[in-house]
Amino acid sequence: MTRYNNMELMITIAARTLEDGAIVLVGTGVPVATAMLAQMTHAPDLTILFEAGGVAPLLPTMPISVGDSRTTFKSLKATTMAEIMEFCQTGMVDYCFLGGAQIDKYGNLNSTIIGDDYKKPKTRFPGSGGANDLASLCWRTMVVTPQNDKRFVVKPDFITTPGFLEGGTSRVDAGLPKDTGPYRVITDIGVYGYHPETKEMMLLSLHPGKTIEDVKANSSFEILIPEKYDMTTEPTDEELEVLREKVDPTRVIIGRG
C-alpha cells in the first residue's frame, strides 16, 4: 500500500512544477489545489489568477467556481474576464492548467463534443470556456489527468484547445504567440513533456511502480520513450500533510482518488 493515492501524487508533482514568483491561472478542482499546495510549500510568492476576474486572493478555502466569492477574497484586484485574458495575451501569465475529454500526441484538447456529427453530437461537453484562450496565450500549458486509451486519442473528435496542432512549427504558423504551448502532462502513470522539434508527447518520468508497458497500454497514440527518463520522486510527508490538512481538508478533490 502506498502512502498516497493517484490524485495526491498528481497534484504534488504538478505543484513542484510551479516556481516561486510565477503567475498561474487556475480553474477549480485539481488546478487550484495544485497552486495552493505550491503556495503553501516552496512557492509562497506564486500569484494566482482566475479567469472570471479574481487576482491574487488570499484563498480561505478552495473555490467551487472560477468566479465565486473566494476568488476575490482579499484579492489585489477584482476585474473583468477580458482584462484577465489580456494579461495572458500580453505575456504576463506563466502557467495555465487545463483538462479535456480527449488529448492527442501534440497536446491538443477536446472538451466540446464526442461523435462525428457536430450538429447532433453523441455527447455535448461545455466547449472551450477559457481553455482555448489560456492555452493560446499563457506561456506553458499544464494538463493533469488520469491516463487511459480513451482519453489519449490519435484524433480528437474536435480540437477545442490548441496544443502543438499538427506538430513542428504549425502552432506558430497558425498565428499563435511564439514560444507558448503544452508543457507538461501529469497522469497517474508518468510525467510527459514534448519533443523539442516534432512536438510529440514524450515520457519525462515514470511514477513509482509504473512501467513503460503502462505508458503504452494507456494511450492510443505512441508516446515517445527516450533512452533516458527519470523516476518520479514521491510526494514527501510534508507535501502530503499540507495537501490533506490545509489545501483540501474535506477531501473534495483528493477524495476522488
Next chain:
Amino acid sequence: MTRYNNMELMITIAARTLEDGAIVLVGTGVPVATAMLAQMTHAPDLTILFEAGGVAPLLPTMPISVGDSRTTFKSLKATTMAEIMEFCQTGMVDYCFLGGAQIDKYGNLNSTIIGDDYKKPKTRFPGSGGANDLASLCWRTMVVTPQNDKRFVVKPDFITTPGFLEGGTSRVDAGLPKDTGPYRVITDIGVYGYHPETKEMMLLSLHPGKTIEDVKANSSFEILIPEKYDMTTEPTDEELEVLREKVDPTRVIIGRG
C-alpha cells in the same frame, strides 16, 4: 448699446441648441459655459461628459481643465479617456463643441499648425487633442467662434479635425460614421448650418444689427446665403441673468467679450 456682449450672445444661442435629455461632450471655456447654461435653463436633464473621464458631475463651478477635480465632483462615473471616446464611438453622444485656428466651408478645423512646412511650422498649436475623435464620432459638431476672414479660410494649412471633408458624400466615403458631422457654427455675426447636399456652410440666422455684408466680409470663402434666413432671437433677461450670476460669476469667459 446692447444688453449683452458677443460672448454672451454666442453662448446663449449655442445653449438653446442643446435639447433636454441630450448627451453633450464639452471642453473648458465656452463649451462648458454653454452646457451649464442649458442645464440651468431649458435642459435640466442634459448629461455632460468630459473627455478625460468625468461623467455627469454636479459642476460646482466651471472647470479650468477638462480633467480637473470639478469634472468628477459628485459625478455618476469617473473613468478613462478611452471609455469616454468609446461612448462617442457607440453613438451615445449627441453633441460636441470644438474650435480651431482655421475653419473652411465644409467645417474642417485646423488646430495643429500654421505655415506650409509641417516639419518646421510657423506656428505650432496643440494638435487634435480629442477634437478629431469627437468630431468623427459624436452626432453633431458645434463650433462657437468669433468670425473673421483669417479664421474662415479657403484652405486650412492642416485639417486636424474632420468636418464634411470635401463636401458631398466624402465624409462617409472616408469611413466616418454615417449621419455625423458639423451641425452649427455660431459666431458673433450669425448662425450657420450646412447645405444638405453639398455640405457647404450656409447662413441660418443673422444676429441683430449684423448684415449679409458682415457675413461676407468676415469669411475668405463664400458662405451660402439662402433666400430665407432667420433673425437671431436675442438673449432673454433670464438667460443673461443665469449666465452672469450662476454660470460665470467671475466673468472668466464672458469677460472676454
Next chain:
Amino acid sequence: MSENLKKGTGELFTNVDPDKMRAFVREKNKKMLSKITTVKEAVEKFVSDGDYVAAGGFGGVRIPVAVIHEIIRQGRKNLGFSGHVSTHDCQLLSAGECFDRCDAAYIVGLEARGLSSNARRVFQSGKINVTEWSNGALSWRFKAAAMGVPFLPIRSMLGTDTFNRSAAKEMLCPFTGKKVAAVPALYPDVAIIHVHRADIYGNCQIDGIVVADDDIAKAAKKVIITTEKLVDNDEIRREPNRTVIPYWTVDAVIEVPFGSYPGNMPGLYFSDEEHLSEWLKVEKDEQLFKEFLEKNIHSCKNFSEYLEKNGGMEKMNKLIQQEHLLK
C-alpha cells in the same frame, strides 16, 4: 497571401455593423428618468420571442435568476443567447426550451458541480444552431460592440476546431503582417444583469468580479437590471470610480434581494449548493424534473415565492452566514 486566410463556418446570429447600432442608440431616450418596474413588466416589455439575450455574471455567480425565471414563465421561444460561462443560466434556459441558437463558449456544465443532463439533451437534439467561441472571444466580441468598432483582433482561437466552428475570420495585422483572428462585435437585443447596487435611473455598481457586464450593458440594445439594493443617486455619486454601468444604457431597474439565488452574490450570500445538486439530480428523471420546474418556476407568481419554497429567510440567512464565514 490573403487567399489562404481561413474563415469559421459558424453562423453569425447578430448584426456586426456599428452604424446600425449607432442609429438605434441615437433614438434611445437618454434622459435620466426613473426606470423602476417589475420583473414581469420588464420581461413583457423588453424580451420578445426571437430576441438574442445575454446574461451577466458568471454562470453561478451574480446571475439574473429572477428575470430568467420570468422569461421561462412567460414562455419566450426561439431566443438566441450567448453561452459566456453560462452554467445555471444555461440550465434554466434549457429547462424552459427557450432558445434555438447559441454562441457557445461554456454551456451545459456547472463547473466543478458536474454537467446538466437536460441541457445536454437539448444541445444533443440537433435542434439548436450552435456557433463555437472561447470565453475570451465572447468577452472581446462584447468589448468590440461596447467600443463601437465592428471587430477586434485577438490571438487565441487560431488553428482549432473552435475557430472552424466559429464565425471568426483570420486576418493579417496591417503592421506586423502576422496572422490574428478577427472576432465580430456582438450586439445582443437584450442584456439581463444582476448587480449589487443601482439607483432608479440604472447607474450600477458591482462588487467583486465584473466578468463582461460593463461591456454587455453597452453592447445591448435593451438592458434589464435587477439589483440587490436600490440606492439613492447620491450614493452612486459618492463613489463615481465604482460605477460600472451608466444609466443611459439601462431600460428597466428592479430591486430583487437575493436575486442571484441559487447562485453566489460576492460579499452578500453564497450559492445554495444543495439546491443546485437537486437540480442536477432531478434533471435525470423526466417526470420528477417536470414537477420540479412546475413547483419552482411555473407555479410561482414571482421570485419571492421561489425563495419561500426553498427555505425563505432561514435559508437565506444560512447562505449569508456561509458567505461571511467562508465555509
Next chain:
Amino acid sequence: MSENLKKGTGELFTNVDPDKMRAFVREKNKKMLSKITTVKEAVEKFVSDGDYVAAGGFGGVRIPVAVIHEIIRQGRKNLGFSGHVSTHDCQLLSAGECFDRCDAAYIVGLEARGLSSNARRVFQSGKINVTEWSNGALSWRFKAAAMGVPFLPIRSMLGTDTFNRSAAKEMLCPFTGKKVAAVPALYPDVAIIHVHRADIYGNCQIDGIVVADDDIAKAAKKVIITTEKLVDNDEIRREPNRTVIPYWTVDAVIEVPFGSYPGNMPGLYFSDEEHLSEWLKVEKDEQLFKEFLEKNIHSCKNFSEYLEKNGGMEKMNKLIQQEHLLK
C-alpha cells in the same frame, strides 16, 4: 480595393510586435517584492537617454512632476514621448530639452490657461520629429498594447491631415467591408505615473479620472510610480475593485506627497494657478526663464525643495482648501 487604402506618413517610434513585448515581459521578475526607492534612483536606473517615455494623468491633473523634474536634472536627452494631453508635462520636458521625437495628440498648450511659448519654440525649431494622433487614437494605441494585440480598429482620424501625418493605416473591416483606421500598439520604454495610493509592491489605486493610466502601466516595459500615500497591502486588498495598476507591471514605487504639484490631485489639492501663470510668463523672456528653471529645478536637490521654494506647507494648505471649498 486594398490598393486604395491610405497610410499615414508619420514615423512609428516604437515596436508594434506583441511577441517582442511578450518576450520582454516573460523575463520580468514577477515576485511581489518591495519596490521602494527614491526618485533619483528610479530615474538613474529606469530612464535612459533615448528611451520612449509616457507620462500618466491629464497634463495638469495627477501628473508625475517629481519624476519629470528629476529627468531634467539628470539631463536625459533624445527621449521620445507621447503627447497624450501633455500640458505642464510637455512644458517641463520642453524646458529640459529632453526629447527629439513625439507622438503628438495634445502638446504645447495648457488648456484654458494658454500656450507655452517655450514648448512652441521647441516644436517650431524643426529639430523634433513629430507624428500626429488624436487623444482617442493614443488612448487606443496604449489599449492595444495593454490588450496584447498589435493594433486596434478605430473610427476616427479618417480623412484628415491628422491621419496623413500619423502612422495609422486604413483597412477594411473583414465583416462589414467598411473602412476603419488601424492604430498600432504603443509600448513605451518607461511609464511614469502619479497615483493616490500604492503599496510597496506597486498595487495602485486612483481617485477620479483614470485617463489612460491603467493601459499605460500595462503597455510600458518599465513603470515608475509616485504616490501621494504609501498604504499597507491590506488596504489595497480591502477594495480590490479599486485597484487600477497591479504590482507586477511596476518597477519602482516612491511616496511623494503633493507629487502632482503644481497640477491638481483630485480630492486632495487643486492646481497652483499662480505658479502655472508664472511659468507661462517667464517663458517669454529667455534670461528670466533660465533663472526660473535654475531656481525651481536644477538647483533643487529634490522635489521637497521645489515645494518649499513655492510656498511650502502654507501654499499646500491653501491648495487643499481650494480643492475642498472648490473655489
